Amino acid sequence: MIFAITIYGEAGVFEALPKERQDEVLSGHTALQEVLAQRGEFVSIKLMPPTSAVMVEAAGNTGAAPLITDGPFSETKESFLGFYAAEFKDLDEALEYAKMISSPVARLEVRPVAWAGGAISSE
Amino acid sequence: MSDWLEATFVQQRPRAIAALTRVFRDIDLAEEAFADACVKALTVWSQDGAPRDPLAWLLTTARNAGLDRLRKSRRRAEILSRHTEEFQPMPAETPDPDELRDDVLRLLFICCHPELERRDQIAIALRVVAGLSVEEIARGFLVKPKTMEQRITRAKKKILSNRVAFETPSPAERGTRLGEVSLMIYLMFNEGWSTSAGPTQMKLTLCEESIRLARLLVDLFPAMGEQAALLSLLLLQHARRDARIDEAGKLVALDDQDRNLWDGANIAEAMGLLQKAQRTGHHGIYVIQATIAAAHARARSPVDTDWTLIESHYAALYALQPTPVVRLNQIAAQAKIHGPHHALEALEALKHDLSGYRWFHAMRGGLLQETGDQRAAIDAFETVLTLAPTEPERVVVKNKIRISQKMLDEM
Structure with a gap:
């Protein structure tokens, strides 16, 4: 079963950490990517800061072109930073792997994937 | 744990x-009051874990701590006199993003007090925001901590005398504030980027702090293309930090930089931001400058540089900012397209305005060197040396004189 490990946190906090702490966090990610690569296909994505985002919203009128707005508007709380997705035996195993990237700068969520296409497929 | 808490405080501080x-x-x-709240957070968060909304927690705690201090303060009457209506401590709820946006802009704008020297504006923003x-700021500006302390104290007195409106600003007023604050952030970066001798690490801190503030503006004003472009511009410059100084601490000109040393992550983010900024259709001074910087960043080697695009953007910048220095940059781009003779002719028109500007003479020297007029090139470079260049610049110019001299000797 494919599980996603999604990462939430406050943008900018990681950047404000001293170099050694940043390296600690990154070493967890490097280790996880190495083991996942040995196991088979996986996806890992780190998003750019939310400041770079543009929103596409459906227009009120049917048939009208979607609205493109610059956003999202100033959220002081945590935002979506990135995710991993890979095949795991079960939830317990996915949780074990998620622990490798646990750190105070991020809140992790492990969730089964209902459908996946592209580089890794749920088919 | 405490490193992470510190990082959170830094992030929430502005x-x-x-x-x-x-x-x-x-x-x-x-x-x-904020310092009090951070001290309290160190104990409470370490025990109970961090709250989901750290800012709301810190604000509520700081407000209570501040009220406590105000009650005991000898300056109570003075502080309360600044409140036009009855003093209303804010309710303990999640801060309103719109209000917070104007708050941050106002605080930065207060730092840009028109009677303060630009460097003092920057210093006080670094201290307060x-x-x-x-000590850190003093090192960045290469002055003694004592001197910096006095300057900041004086600047603080001055900005307190400024009764900046605490009401919600009108859109026009907001625009004015945003422009002033953006310029201050831009100049803060330049202060860090300027090539004086001294501990490069602290100079880099100025650059990083200005990027953090530029990012804060984009966070608060996501629809403003100019602010996204300012952040993009600063990131594109900052990306070259490791390539512009060699192992011996000498400056490396753009053409001679090892482009593999440019920070790819900075450039990628900057390109994303610039694309977002260009979508607004408004091409202000930062969009134009970021577009120029992006053209350099895109070129895999100096010969791949799209000088036609750069030249046209300097022309556009000159339309908005008709200064001799912008024109000088435009001519530098023209030199790459039409050759040194054409550029030397164009420079004649700036001779009067820029006679005391060392980059004018440095560029002229370089062009003369290209045309083979080594004697005139040496004269131009000698002029640079009389115009108080920084130490790394002096090294570069002396080296150029040596090259011209050598060519003369071989003739």
């Missing part, structure tokens, strides 16, 4: 100090 300054109408009290210590 918004927190800004909101508290509105509540108390006093920057010192706001800073003290970014939370750098006086």
